Amino acid sequence: MVDIQKTSNSKIDKVNFDDLVFGQVFTDHMMECDYRDGKWQKPVIKPYGPLSLDPSAKVLHYGQAVFEGMKAYKDKDENIWLFRPDENFKRINRSSKRLAIPEFPEDYFFESLNALLKLDSEWIQKGFGNSLYIRPFVIATEKGVSASPAKEYKFMIICSPAQAYYSGEVRVKFSEDYSRAADGGVGFAKAAGNYGAQFFPTNIAKEEGFQQIVWTDANAHEFLEEAGTMNIFFRIGDKLVTAPISDRILDGVTRKSVLQLADEYNIETEVRRVTVKEIVEAAKKGELKEMFGSGTATVINPISGFGYKGEKYELPKLEDSYARFFKDKLMKIQYNEAEDKFGWRYKVK
Amino acid sequence: MVDIQKTSNSKIDKVNFDDLVFGQVFTDHMMECDYRDGKWQKPVIKPYGPLSLDPSAKVLHYGQAVFEGMKAYKDKDENIWLFRPDENFKRINRSSKRLAIPEFPEDYFFESLNALLKLDSEWIQKGFGNSLYIRPFVIATEKGVSASPAKEYKFMIICSPAQAYYSGEVRVKFSEDYSRAADGGVGFAKAAGNYGAQFFPTNIAKEEGFQQIVWTDANAHEFLEEAGTMNIFFRIGDKLVTAPISDRILDGVTRKSVLQLADEYNIETEVRRVTVKEIVEAAKKGELKEMFGSGTATVINPISGFGYKGEKYELPKLEDSYARFFKDKLMKIQYNEAEDKFGWRYKVK
Numbered sequence: 001m002v003d004i005q006k007t008s009n010s011k012i013d014k015v016n017f018d019d020l021v022f023g024q025v026f027t028d029h030m031m032e033c034d035y036r037d038g039k040w041q042k043p044v045i046k047p048y049g050p051l052s053l054d055p056s057a058k059v060l061h062y063g064q065a066v067f068e069g070m071k072a073y074k075d076k077d078e079n080i081w082l083f084r085p086d087e088n089f090k091r092i093n094r095s096s097k098r099l100a101i102p103e104f105p106e107d108y109f110f111e112s113l114n115a116l117l118k119l120d121s122e123w124i125q126k127g128f129g130n131s132l133y134i135r136p137f138v139i140a141t142e143k144g145v146s147a148s149p150a151k152e153y154k155f156m157i158i159c160s161p162a163q164a165y166y167s168g169e170v171r172v173k174f175s176e177d178y179s180r181a182a183d184g185g186v187g188f189a190k191a192a193g194n195y196g197a198q199f200f201p202t203n204i205a206k207e208e209g210f211q212q213i214v215w216t217d218a219n220a221h222e223f224l225e226e227a228g229t230m231n232i233f234f235r236i237g238d239k240l241v242t243a244p245i246s247d248r249i250l251d252g253v254t255r256k257s258v259l260q261l262a263d264e265y266n267i268e269t270e271v272r273r274v275t276v277k278e279i280v281e282a283a284k285k286g287e288l289k290e291m292f293g294s295g296t297a298t299v300i301n302p303i304s305g306f307g308y309k310g311e312k313y314e315l316p317k318l319e320d321s322y323a324r325f326f327k328d329k330l331m332k333i334q335y336n337e338a339e340d341k342f343g344w345r346y347k348v349k
Numbered sequence: 350m351v352d353i354q355k356t357s358n359s360k361i362d363k364v365n366f367d368d369l370v371f372g373q374v375f376t377d378h379m380m381e382c383d384y385r386d387g388k389w390q391k392p393v394i395k396p397y398g399p400l401s402l403d404p405s406a407k408v409l410h411y412g413q414a415v416f417e418g419m420k421a422y423k424d425k426d427e428n429i430w431l432f433r434p435d436e437n438f439k440r441i442n443r444s445s446k447r448l449a450i451p452e453f454p455e456d457y458f459f460e461s462l463n464a465l466l467k468l469d470s471e472w473i474q475k476g477f478g479n480s481l482y483i484r485p486f487v488i489a490t491e492k493g494v495s496a497s498p499a500k501e502y503k504f505m506i507i508c509s510p511a512q513a514y515y516s517g518e519v520r521v522k523f524s525e526d527y528s529r530a531a532d533g534g535v536g537f538a539k540a541a542g543n544y545g546a547q548f549f550p551t552n553i554a555k556e557e558g559f560q561q562i563v564w565t566d567a568n569a570h571e572f573l574e575e576a577g578t579m580n581i582f583f584r585i586g587d588k589l590v591t592a593p594i595s596d597r598i599l600d601g602v603t604r605k606s607v608l609q610l611a612d613e614y615n616i617e618t619e620v621r622r623v624t625v626k627e628i629v630e631a632a633k634k635g636e637l638k639e640m641f642g643s644g645t646a647t648v649i650n651p652i653s654g655f656g657y658k659g660e661k662y663e664l665p666k667l668e669d670s671y672a673r674f675f676k677d678k679l680m681k682i683q684y685n686e687a688e689d690k691f692g693w694r695y696k697v698k
């Protein structure tokens with residue numbers, strides 16, 4: 001059902017897999033599927049290459065675009081695995097719906113993704129931490145500068161090899177003025193516009209010595225919500241706390257997996273609104289033992305400190321950190337090195 | 350300073366200027382200016398044609414894109430005029446700043462805009478209501494799927510001939526659940542993502558018989574803010590009321606011109622928060638005489654009714670409407686048919 005046009009000119013020999021910058025190098029092929037005349041046409045896999053877009057294409061003017069982020073892992077026997085790809089598939093369609101983009105058929109998604117990964121399977125390196133980052137996305141390609149939903153779209157999948165990387169120490173700033181999402185807005189969607197909107201406040205935070213922002217609610221900046229590309233967990237005493245999903249917060253696949261694993265391993269969790277005030281107080285009292293982010297790109301990202309209203313707070317360095325625990329558990333499942341109790345692994349065929 | 354590459358193949362003879370759909374037909378040329386190596390390169394005017402973008406170009410994934418909307422008008426003596434273009438220039442740079450896009454130099458903007466309009470001047474039709482819609486925009490072109498500001502951009506200007514058009518009766522829905530912008534967000538910017546985010550709620554409103562949404566504050570949906578591409582005015586008795594500019598509301602050029610004209614003609618104005626409650630009550634008592642939107646595309650757009658919580662309210666049809674008054678005053682200035690007291694007109698040279 002997928003039309004495959006193979007490249008005669010692989011770039012793989014030119015790539016140094018030991019020195020990859022995240023998201024810069026792409027594999028030999030990409031998937032492209034056009035929506036027109038009211039339906040998704042046949043998916044095509046073809047050599048990775050530039051798109052031709054009219055300067056008035058709606059994606060460029062009205063941000064009618066959504067995306068996903070997933071990874072493929074290769075085990076010792078050269079099997080290729082995805083982690084809960086059904087979640088990403090459902091989420092891109094939830095995002096699309098909110099952006100008035102037609103939803104994508106499930107069989108088109110999985111058949112073309114499997115075919116693409118098989119074709120570019122050499123690009124997936126073995127070794128714990130190595131992976132292929134997969135970026136499905138949809139853009140409004142129809143021409144015309146009137147602010148209304150497009151009638152033509154492209155669904156695409158591009159892939160970029162990624163190494164395990166140590167992101168350095170991450171300190172976060174709790175947002176006091178700027179906001180990421182409004183109630184009734186598009187914060188729960190992986191809508192392109194949500195990300196560009198964070199760059200300027202994040203630049204300011206960087207100048208102040210923080211790597212990322214933890215966004216707070218737009219009303220009163222009282223509640224801690226999520227970071228730019230990660231959900232956020234707090235360990236208060238030995239309890240693991242995270243904000244509930246809402247229409248402002250992305251329903252992260254890693255987040256929900258951490259919560260399930262915590263249950264499995266009898267770690268007490270609370271999914272509830274988390275106030276800035278309680279976290280600052282817990283930090284002062286030494287009860288805030290840990291903070292970490294969860295997301296596909298880094299799996300679990302430990303946070304070593306945070307800033308709020310000009311004060312900086314450092315977190316202890318733990319021997320028995322939850323961050324390390326969950327990262328290890330998750331990665332072992334992802335790389336087919338541990339039992340997959342929950343049926344999260346998906347074998348590429 | 351601008352590099353000009355003329356087309357040898359004008360499309361103008363194929364265009365029926367009496368039957369134009371807004372924003373569908375583009376003139377023979379476009380302006381393109383690249384940002385790279387930390388600076389804006391030389392602006393180029395060249396034949397209108399497709400862009401080549403890497404599938405990983407940041408605009409497609411992270412919505413790092415802003416735009417403007419302006420118009421050129423031709424008077425009886427073939428002079429070409431812009432309306433307060435300095436406002437659009439300043440605003441695109443405000444938008445860019447918020448989206449972490451480098452600001453564009455003023456001389457590049459005006460020199461290339463003048464050159465483009467001169468080259469495509471035949472596309473601007475005489476006649477009250479005819480105009481050339483001008484769309485400056487900036488997109489992040491750098492490749493790479495990591496969520497951080499791009500290092501490469503394109504500033505472009507494309508132009509589309511437009512007719513005066515009667516948009517039909519416009520009824521608006523006051524938003525009860527969905528929101529357009531958050532405090533501390535990007536609502537005041539003409540950021541691409543603000544527009545795509547409105548399509549889905551607007552589709553729902555359309556199914557209910559409304560053409561547009563008037564957005565309310567995201568906190569409590571208590572205050573009326575603006576519509577998708579128009580600021581909103583209310584005439585209560587003979588007083589003209591509109592919401593103040595904030596970080597959620599676009600600082601419309603037409604809006605501020607209406608306010609100045611109202612002063613000039615001794616129409617009492619109030620710039621203050623407008624509650625849904627007071628407007629519903631004023632409508633019930635017959636004190637809400639008029640509502641209209643203001644924006645470059647339609648200048649002034651009369652609104653004939655609104656909906657809120659399942660109720661529909663119709664507004665009276667006035668002989669002496671403010672909407673008609675302001676539209677006429679503004680257009681006469683735009684088309685060089687009335688004195689330009691405020692120095693709003695800009696002659697293309």
Ligand SMILES: Cc1ncc(COP(=O)(O)O)c(C=O)c1O
Nearest residue numbers: 229230231250252253254295296
């Ligand atoms: C805003 C946001 N929050 C959270 C996440 C983490 O989600 P997931 O665990 O599904 O990767 C992501 C990225 O993927 C994100 O973009």
Ligand SMILES: Cc1ncc(COP(=O)(O)O)c(C=O)c1O
Nearest residue numbers: 578579580599601602603644645
């Ligand atoms: C969100 C929004 N509000 C208001 C306006 C009206 O602004 P202006 O009068 O400058 O065209 C526009 C469009 O131009 C807009 O996009």
